[in-house]
Amino acid sequence: MKIIQVVFNSVKLYKPYHYLLTDSVIVNIGCRVIVPIxxxxxxxxxxYNDNKTNFDINKLKYIDQVIDKKSLFNKNIWKLAKQISLYYQYSFGKILFKILNYLTVTNVDNNIADNNVxxxxxxxxxxxxxxxxxNNKQKFVLILLQKQHIFYNQSIYYGLNNRIMFALEKKGWCFLQKTNIHLHYIQKNNIFKEQNKKYVHYTKSYTFNIWTLNSSLLYFNEIILYMSYIKNILLYKKQILVIVPKKNYIFNIYKYFMKIFNVNVCLFYSTLPTKQKKNILYNIKQGNKAIIIATPSSIFIKFYQLGLIILTEEHEYTYKQMYNCKYNFKHIAIFRARIENIPICLCSKTFCLETIYNINNGKYKVLYKINNIYDNFLVNIINLENTIVKHGISKKLLNIIYMHIQKREQIILYCTHQGYAQTVLCNICKQTIKCTICCNNYIFYKKKYQLYCKICKYTIKMFNICPYCHTSYYLVPIGSGIEQITEFLKSIFPKTYVLCITEYNLIKQDTLVIYNKPMIIITSKILYKRYFYFTNNTLLLFLQTDYIFFSNHxxxxxxxxxxxxxxxxxxFIKNINKTIILQTNYYHHIFFYIMLNKNKYFYLTKMLLQERKTMLLPPYSYQIIIIFETCKKNILSNYILTLIKNFVCFTKNDKNFLIIGPINIQKNYKKIFCKKIILQHTSKTQLKKIKQNILLVTQKIKYFNFIKIIIDVDPI
Known part of the structure; x- marks a missing residue:
């Protein structure tokens, strides 16, 4: 009698279940089955497929149905799923089903399979x-077809759909034709002739290596650094995966790659239509796509033959998955590169401290170092001590803005605070209006006359009466946000164009081409110069800087x-000097001293690493956060205290092992009580041993079934 182990797409059913097979049924590892519970x-x-089990065979059930004849996973994808499950202590079944979304390709359009254009x-x-x-759309399509052909599965990138194309085909104005363009198709291009001699010796290796490149694909003038190696990978008939942290960036990178390379380049992101996703996945699997520019989840795709992974903006915290399994796509990309035995390139202008630490230890290789560009910036610090500040802007700063406007220059003001005010205070009872769900302060939006909680994403109408003391007309907005600063500057400079750009009203680059006119731009986003054209900006302002000294993170x-x-x-623009102004109440802080005298990211990271070393914080130590959620408040504290005692016994009073907590966590729902503890150790191998026993230790404690446990490895 055959016995198989089955895992499920559930956090609760995290353990594998054992089932019986009849002799006539054949099931391979990696196949889907329907089973009773x-x-x-x-x-x-x-x-798992074996005849051995610790359970009584008479108590085991038979499977109902076999769905797949062959395994859905290849060896490398299977290894990747196992490694993620072990490292992050997460349900193996949940990860397999997550990966399955990027593997199953059915009912593919024949036009895609034939690679028609x-x-x-x-x-x-x-x-x-x-x-x-x-008809403007038909007119646009015909003008576009005059210049180039359009791949059947790439019409969406031009804002089109194939219904329009088929309508034109009926009229006889266009037609579909099969092409022979494949992975190995590449023409020689003059851009490949340029090669940086500093890192040519590294690019001879095509096996697993972790490289770091102090550059970014988002700055297209530096893309030349990648060209030589990308060319070699393509000539070896291998695919390249370019991972971009946010969807906003990939369209411009795609257009630029299409101009440079004579190979099939495609985009892949989560919000693509289902049919479009299937078509792209099929083409990648068949090797019809040489370069894939995609969001982080693309790391699970099944490739024809992957040769290189480029991870852009490696410092971005958005690579960390904050819901369900709290894995980091950057680490998963490194896992995938190690399993595939291919190089991975971590790219950023501003490396995170962990990457710099690994570079210093020789774990990562430096492919290219940035030149000193910061000499073009003149840094000024405005000391706000004993000065009057209106709406977050001092008189001295207003005078500087006025001088630049007189010179007909453009000014960019960076403000991280959204809305009109950061909170609303009652002058009578001295209480701030807080969210009823999570108890955090509401952000006030004056235009919409609404209060918004950024934790719960909850919006309500602004109060006219204080909800605590029930007095009217005494509610005062506290703290300046983007709306308030915009309103203030418009009143001070009525003849100057003041433009506010937020994540909700990102404007196309054409609308910002205002030549030789003074303008004040207020934003919280980094406006990349390739997408937004600012002709004369010479002044960069940063209003809120002091919050970094008081954060609990x-x-x-x-x-x-x-x-x-x-x-x-x-x-940065060559031969053009720009002024940077930062406002602060802590003028003598070492950060401002480095900005004034050194003005380099390297010196600031050196300072932070020294600070982390003295405080034994990552990367000089390693952490795991365990989060506990329950509806029963009484059992939670006792459960955590028992767990801490078990950890102390398990580690045998290891001096390098530290337990921080329990710490209360505010949850979005009133009825759920949430706490966390932090496990910290200076040795990664020792913490790994503790991590592997977390689930075993937690299961033995009373009331385990009433508590949801979330493990966050390498928290950010």
Whole structure:
């Protein structure tokens, strides 16, 4: 009698279940099966096939149905799923089903499989015919087809769909034709001739290596650094995966790659239509796509033959998954590169401290170092001690803004605070209006006259009466946000164009081409110069800087430095000097001393690493956060205390092992009580041993079934 182990797409059913097979049924590892659990039927994946079991065979059930004849996973994908499950202590079944979304390709359009392209019928379509058309979309398509062909599965990148194309085909204006363009198709291009001699010796290796490149694909003038190696990978008939942290960036990178490379380049992101996703996945699997520019989840895709992974903006905290399994896509990309035995390149202008630490230890290789560009920036610090500040702006700063406007220059003001005010205070009872769910302060939006909680994403109408003391007309907005600063500057400079750009109203680059006119731009986003054209900006302002010294998160200063220096890198133009102004109440802090005298990201990271070393914080130690959630408040504290005692016994009073907590966590729902503890050790191997026993230790404690446990490895 055959026995199989099955895992499920569930956190609760995290353990593999054992089932019996009849002799006539054959099931491979990695196939889906339908099995019974109590009175219900579930779809699971077979992970083990053997005749041995510790359970009584008479108590085991038979499977109901086999869905797949062959395994859905190849060896490398299976190894990747196992490594993620072991490292992050997460359900193996849940990870397999997550990966399954990027592997199953069914009902693929024949036009995709044949790699068809749309071509213009030049015999019928003439310039006179195109000009006479009243339908703007059809007119746009025909003009586009005059310049280039359009791949059947890439019409969405031009804002089109194949319904329009088929409508034109019926009229005989265009037609589909099969092409032979494949992975190995590449033409020689002059851009490949340029090669940086500093890192040519590294690019001879095509096996697993972790390289770091102090550059970014988002700055297209530096893309030349990648070209030589990308060319070699393509000539070896291998694919390249370019991972971008946010969807906003990938379209511009895609257009630029299409201009440079004579190979098939494709985009992949989560919000693509389902049919479009299937078509792209099929082409990648068949090897019809040479370069894949995609969001982080693309690391799970099944490739024809992967040769290189480029991870852009490696410092971005958005690579960390904050819901369900708290894995980091950067680490998973390194896992995938190690399993595939291919190099991975971590790219950023501002490396995170962990990457710099690994570079210093020789774990990562430096491919290219940035030149000193910060000499073009003149840094000024405005001391706000004993000065009057209106709406977050001092008189001295207003005078500087006025001087630059008189010179007909453009000014960019970076403000991280959203809305009109950061909170609303009652002058009678001295209480701030807080969210009823999570008890955090509401952000006030004056235009919409609403209060918004950024934790719960909850919006309510602004109060006219204080909800605590019930007095009217005494509610005062506290703290300046983007709306308030915009309103203030418009009143001070009525003849100057003041533009506010937020994540909700990102404007196309064409609308910002205002030549030789003074303008004040207020934003919280990094406006990349390739997408937004600012002709005369010479002044960069940073209003809120002091919050980094009072944050309860030790990584806040690191994130701010990355944000600041990415802005400087973005605004760098050769032979043009620019002024940077930071306002602060703590003028004598070492951060401002380094900005004034050194003005380099390297010196600031050196300072932070020294600070982390003295405080034994990552990367000089390693952490795991365990989060506990329950509806029963009484059992939670006792459960955590028992668990801490078990950890102390397990580690045998290890002096390098530290337990921080329990700490209360505010949850979005009133009825759920949430706490966390932090496990910290200076040795990664010792913490790994503790991590592997977390689930075993937690299960033995009373009331385990009433508590949901979330493990966050390498928290950010």
């Amino acid at each position: 109590k009175n219900k039927k579930y779809i699971g994946i077979v992970i 749309w071509l213009l019928n030049h015999k019928i379509v003439t310039p006179e015919l195109i000009q006479s058309l009243k 030790f990584r806040t200063t690191e994130y701010f430095f990355q944000y600041l220096f990415n802005i400087l890198n973005n605004h």
